[in-house]
Amino acid sequence: MKEEIFALKHIYKRFPLGEGEFTALKDLSLSMQAAEFAGLVGPSGSGKTTLLNIIGGLDQPSEGEAIVLGQDVAKMSAKAAANFRNLELGFIFQQFNLLPVYTVFENVEFPLLLQKKSKAERQKAVKEALEWLGIAHLANKKPDKLSGGEGQRVAIARAIVKRPKLILADEPTANLDAANAHNIMRLMRRLNQELGTSFLFSTHDEKVMAYLERIIHLRDGEIEKDEAKTPKTVSE
Numbered sequence: 001m002k003e004e005i006f007a008l009k010h011i012y013k014r015f016p017l018g019e020g021e022f023t024a025l026k027d028l029s030l031s032m033q034a035a036e037f038a039g040l041v042g043p044s045g046s047g048k049t050t051l052l053n054i055i056g057g058l059d060q061p062s063e064g065e066a067i068v069l070g071q072d073v074a075k076m077s078a079k080a081a082a083n084f085r086n087l088e089l090g091f092i093f094q095q096f097n098l099l100p101v102y103t104v105f106e107n108v109e110f111p112l113l114l115q116k117k118s119k120a121e122r123q124k125a126v127k128e129a130l131e132w133l134g135i136a137h138l139a140n141k142k143p144d145k146l147s148g149g150e151g152q153r154v155a156i157a158r159a160i161v162k163r164p165k166l167i168l169a170d171e172p173t174a175n176l177d178a179a180n181a182h183n184i185m186r187l188m189r190r191l192n193q194e195l196g197t198s199f200l201f202s203t204h205d206e207k208v209m210a211y212l213e214r215i216i217h218l219r220d221g222e223i224e225k226d227e228a229k230t231p232k233t234v235s236e
């Protein structure tokens with residue numbers, strides 16, 4: 001049997017709106033298995049980020065069950081959720097979110113400090129992650145000296161350095177030109193295939209969708225279609 005990465009059951013998310021409330025996710029059930037490369041796709045406001053936030057323990061559902069890597073993220077305290085994110089998940093965002101005063105090496109090392117890894121373990125893991133992403137030569141640079149493609153590689157190295165089973169990537173190519181977007185997608189797909197890391201994207205970008213093997217279409221907070229497809233290969 002394949003390993004279950006997450007299982008969401010009958011999730012509702014309501015936000016206060018004026019006198020009433022707005023339902024951003026409606027009775028949504030979704031699961032993902034180990035080593036999947038999948039994306040949430042849908043119009044702006046369809047609930048993609050809200051769903052990623054719930055899976056990542058950044059927000060809680062109003063109703064429903066959310067088991068992520070065996071843990072019940074719907075019922076965690078804020079502190080437990082922060083711990084869970086730091087230890088178990090990788091995040092990649094469109095604006096990279098690198099810490100400007102630290103070097104590339106220190107940015108990638110950061111998650112391992114939170115995990116309280118030894119210095120020797122940190123150095124080995126950071127070096128490996130930088131080599132994986134082809135950016136070992138950038139180790140001592142500050143983020144403001146990096147191009148967009150380099151910055152996103154650093155962000156991916158930071159996500160992968162703790163070898164999470166699941167990486168959540170919210171519009172990771174939104175600030176990249178077409179050539180960089182393809183390169184970044186090929187890199188993530190290689191990590192997915194070689195390390196077995198599961199990726200869940202949120203995206204509007206056709207270039208991202210081309211590499212996905214599963215597309216979950218959201219509309220008005222509901223799953224409209226959950227589609228398996230043949231992805232573009234990384235050598236194309």
Ligand code: ADP
Nearest residue numbers: 015016024042043044045046047048049050051
């Ligand atoms: P998407 O990522 O697909 O663009 P979102 O998940 O960001 O969609 O938003 C889904 C809906 O929920 C939108 O209508 C948005 O305005 C609403 N929403 C999201 N976050 C909040 C919030 N914190 N408070 C109120 N409404 C919100």
